[in-house]
Structure formats: C-alpha cells, structure tokens
Amino acid sequence: MNTATGVENSPEAGTGQAVPQTPVLAFEDVTMTYGGLRVFAHFNLWLLPGRVLGVRGPSGSGKSTLLKMAAGLIPPAEGRVTLPRGPIGYVFQEPRLIPWYTALENICLAMTACGHPKAAARETAAGLLSDMGLESFENHYPRQLSGGMNQRVSIARALAVKPVLLLLDEPFTGLDPAMKSRVRDNLSRVVSDQGISVMHVTHDTRELLPQTREVVTLGQWHDPRRFGPTRYLG
Missing domain, CATH: 3.40.50.300 (P-loop containing nucleotide triphosphate hydrolases)
Structure with a gap:
C-alpha cells in the first residue's frame, strides 16, 4: 500500500x-x-x-x-x-494504435483531435516518424510493423499533440x-x-x-x- x-x-x-x-x-x-x-x-x-x-x-x-x-x-x-x-500525451506499455490507420494517420488523428490543422499535422507527423527512424514506414499499417516499430509510432503520437x-x-x-x-x-x-x-x-x-x-x-x-x-x- x-x-x-x-x-x-x-x-x-x-x-x-x-x-x-x-x-x-x-x-x-x-x-x-x-x-x-x-x-x-x-x-x-x-x-x-x-x-x-x-x-x-x-x-x-x-x-x-x-x-x-x-x-x-x-x-x-x-x-x-x-x-x-x-494536452496530455500518454505512451502505454503496448502501442494501442488504430489498426486500420497507417503510422502517419495514427499520429495525424491525435493532432487533429487536439485542434491542429491537417496540413500541419502531416508535416509534424512525418518529422516525428523520421526522428524515430521510421521515415520509410509512414504508409504502413500496424500489422505490417514490428512491436518495437509500433511502440515508436506511439511515442511519436504522444509527442505530436505538444503535451x-x-x-x-x-x-x-x-x-x-x-x-x-x-x-x-x-x-x-x-x-x-x-x-x-x-x-x-x-x-x-x-x-x-x-x-x-x-x-x-x-x-x-x-x-x-x-x-x-x-x-x-x-
């Protein structure tokens, strides 16, 4: 206790x-x-x-x-x-990505839900994925990525909302x-x-x-x- x-x-x-x-x-x-x-x-x-x-x-x-x-x-x-x-950014122990959205779309969704314009969201999301070593996987779905790659996407998503x-x-x-x-x-x-x-x-x-x-x-x-x-x- x-x-x-x-x-x-x-x-x-x-x-x-x-x-x-x-x-x-x-x-x-x-x-x-x-x-x-x-x-x-x-x-x-x-x-x-x-x-x-x-x-x-x-x-x-x-x-x-x-x-x-x-x-x-x-x-x-x-x-x-x-x-x-x-905004609060949350990185869970497991990625919790939306399976029918690509890596880029998962991040953009979080940003637009917080009021960020779509164009700016895509630019920010792409930059964060690059920082995570995932610049070649923007259009991949969670099922196409390893567990560690999905975890990196979830970290990028948490940072994208500018928490x-x-x-x-x-x-x-x-x-x-x-x-x-x-x-x-x-x-x-x-x-x-x-x-x-x-x-x-x-x-x-x-x-x-x-x-x-x-x-x-x-x-x-x-x-x-x-x-x-x-x-x-x-």
Whole structure:
C-alpha cells in the first residue's frame, strides 16, 4: 500500500510541504482500492512545470494505476487529482494504435483531435516518424510493423499533440539497445525544448530520461540487497 511518494532529497516534489509554484499535476490525499485491496491510502504527490519524475516499483504496486489517474482515465476512490490545463500525451506499455490507420494517420488523428490543422499535422507527423527512424514506414499499417516499430509510432503520437504533461509507461518496451538509446535521446531533446512535465514509469532506472531529478518508489521495494535504496537523481 502506498501512503507517501518515496521521493528523497527533493522538497519540490514531496508530500506535505509548501509548493513553490502551481503544479502541473497534483494528487491530494488520494485513496484507491481494487477488489478490496487498498493500493493507495492518503497519497500525496505533485509535479511541477518542466520537471521529469521517475516512478518505480514491483508489479502490482500501482504504477500504471497512478498514470491512469494522472491521465484522468480513472478517478480516485477518495481525494482529488488535479490535471493540467492542456494536452496530455500518454505512451502505454503496448502501442494501442488504430489498426486500420497507417503510422502517419495514427499520429495525424491525435493532432487533429487536439485542434491542429491537417496540413500541419502531416508535416509534424512525418518529422516525428523520421526522428524515430521510421521515415520509410509512414504508409504502413500496424500489422505490417514490428512491436518495437509500433511502440515508436506511439511515442511519436504522444509527442505530436505538444503535451503539457507526458505520461510514460515502460515506453521503451520492445526496442533493441541501439534504438532505445536513439529514441531516449530524441525524447529527452523534445522534453527539454518544449519544457514538458513528465511522469515516467519504469522497472529500470537506467532508462529514465537524463533530466530526471526525483524518483518515486511505490510498494515494498526498499531491499538494498536487491535493488539499492531510493536515490536522488540530480
């Protein structure tokens, strides 16, 4: 059960202290129960503009649930989640692309749904696919792409909406080491250039973006013999 953030050495993203500026995302006294199991109890967490926050923990500790609440997909049983005013980009563990749309069309659909003109959407989508190493696959359907390629399309789609908040749920699943490094570098660049706030769930803290300054540990993941202590990334 999660009752606090687990963030160490970071007054900007802690619990119960004065917040120096308006958060992009805030969890206030949140309780969430699944099937009689209380996953979060009186949980408090805030994310400030332009900050990158890592979230780790074992399976079943509530990492994906935290992201779903941050996206407004599910409400807490108790407490309040304050969402940003602006687009939210979400990269799920699996790509979740529309199968009858091409890679380019999947990205354009997300952009036009957020009010971007069609012509500008196609240009932006093409550029993002190129950044992901998929410039030759614009007109391919998800069934024609590998799992890792579809995951790259989903990352491009999340960035295309120019999000205020970017939610990453194990975003590099299915990528080989070389492509993982390339995509991580591109993602880091866009996050810095646009000042995007990020909540990044991962089992491997080595995959966190270099801008990450805080790491939240959920659940009972504090055995230094196996995982090492929660640490401050500065």
